Amino acid sequence: MITKRIIPCLDVKDGRVVKGVNFGGLQDVSSPVALAEFYSQCGADELVFYDITASSDGRKLFTDILVETAKRVFIPLTVGGGINSVADFDRVLKCGADKVSVNSGAIRNPDLVYEAAKLYGDQCVVLSADIKRVDGEFRVFAKGGREDTGMEAISWIRRCVDNGAGEIVVNSIDTDGVKKGFDLEMLEAVCDAVNVPVIASGGAGKIDDFIKLFQRLPKVDAGLAASIFHFGEVAIKDLKAEMLKANIPTRTI
Amino acid sequence: MVAIVDYGVGNLFSLECSLNAIGAEVTITADPEVLKNADQIILPGVGAFEDAAKKLRATGLDQTIRDLAAAGKPLMGICLGMQMLFDKSYEYGEHEGLGLISGQVVPMQGVIPPSYKIPHIGWNALVFKKDTPLFKYIQNGDCVYFVHSYYAANCDDAVLATAEYGPELTAAVAKGNVFGCQFHPEKSGTVGLNILKAFVEMEGKKC
Numbered sequence: 165m166i167t168k169r170i171i172p173c174l175d176v177k178d179g180r181v182v183k184g185v186n187f188g189g190l191q192d193v194s195s196p197v198a199l200a201e202f203y204s205q206c207g208a209d210e211l212v213f214y215d216i217t218a219s220s221d222g223r224k225l226f227t228d229i230l231v232e233t234a235k236r237v238f239i240p241l242t243v244g245g246g247i248n249s250v251a252d253f254d255r256v257l258k259c260g261a262d263k264v265s266v267n268s269g270a271i272r273n274p275d276l277v278y279e280a281a282k283l284y285g286d287q288c289v290v291l292s293a294d295i296k297r298v299d300g301e302f303r304v305f306a307k308g309g310r311e312d313t314g315m316e317a318i319s320w321i322r323r324c325v326d327n328g329a330g331e332i333v334v335n336s337i338d339t340d341g342v343k344k345g346f347d348l349e350m351l352e353a354v355c356d357a358v359n360v361p362v363i364a365s366g367g368a369g370k371i372d373d374f375i376k377l378f379q380r381l382p383k384v385d386a387g388l389a390a391s392i393f394h395f396g397e398v399a400i401k402d403l404k405a406e407m408l409k410a411n412i413p414t415r416t417i
Numbered sequence: 418m419v420a421i422v423d424y425g426v427g428n429l430f431s432l433e434c435s436l437n438a439i440g441a442e443v444t445i446t447a448d449p450e451v452l453k454n455a456d457q458i459i460l461p462g463v464g465a466f467e468d469a470a471k472k473l474r475a476t477g478l479d480q481t482i483r484d485l486a487a488a489g490k491p492l493m494g495i496c497l498g499m500q501m502l503f504d505k506s507y508e509y510g511e512h513e514g515l516g517l518i519s520g521q522v523v524p525m526q527g528v529i530p531p532s533y534k535i536p537h538i539g540w541n542a543l544v545f546k547k548d549t550p551l552f553k554y555i556q557n558g559d560c561v562y563f564v565h566s567y568y569a570a571n572c573d574d575a576v577l578a579t580a581e582y583g584p585e586l587t588a589a590v591a592k593g594n595v596f597g598c599q600f601h602p603e604k605s606g607t608v609g610l611n612i613l614k615a616f617v618e619m620e621g622k623k624c
Contacts, residue, residue: 166541238607240604258430260434330536
């Protein structure tokens, strides 16, 4: 039976993890490689590295980190941030990424999803959509959630899936950081619209939020979160033990 | 030394890293002489069947691989590399495979219930069907990472393990010294590394 995936997301700037990380037992808490190894040992099913570096020097540091991670961590690795062209796909895939997530790059250049899917396969292209309710509809936002594109989100997602996006990450700006649970209404609307894997992001504050997510919306494939894992508020081992108790299929190690 | 066949398909970096991590000596090669001298051979592959089969034929390595498999060298296909071991694939048309294991590669579409998503992406549990040295370090029910839209059918005699995705889909196969994994052992954590470890410990005949 296919299992529900738990995915920690690491924001990386100039080769270091940003947003405070607070773990007992981990020496270098801002090393993406050490953190990736730690999460892999805890049972994370996949990792997302999000590159928030602006400079080209920082980009080189980022790909160096991918290489080091690929040498030590043997679970799927998705890379996002600053992906604007097929050349960007090539750059990170060569360094050990398995999937590449596009967001603003796909909004700027709608052919990017199609071109990348044709070259690397649908399974390689993840569409990450930042979505917020505006005037009673779900609206796509660009530039890290700062800019309203005016596009309706469900039709945008459907179009990207038709173009070859193999997975969708739904980031709800409305629930992000609130820690009161995932945006079930938004996620349900996306799940009803497409038949590719859907990854829920934004809003998880405790174990029960994941349990509710998978019980209420069996079509959601994975839950993604950052700070609650980094700060140890939710330990992946405990989360998975609770998922098993609730009869939600999960991989344990 | 384990050799990864380099025929211009997919990214071999992760696979190389995973073999290094278990202490194997690895060579990535398109040289038939190097393949002959290898202890084991891995046939990787990502992408479309037709393109991969054409590239393999264009290098002439298809015959080298058939000869070495027939001579008893341990061979393992991974993902599309596993699908290439079969007689035929029906991915966008009808294409010849290596014919090392009887069976055909067919679409999941229409076979799995409509509520199941395609591709089959994620961690799924192995259901063992046969004893095999390939699984000597892992257990029935261990999860491995899958990414595929086509699967091997009509190959019951060769099936080592399946994974439930509506029906049970072929997850691993073997015929003598020829092995195949539909999933990605190089992306399947410790379980995957243990499968690779069992494979590189296999002794074949020197050719």
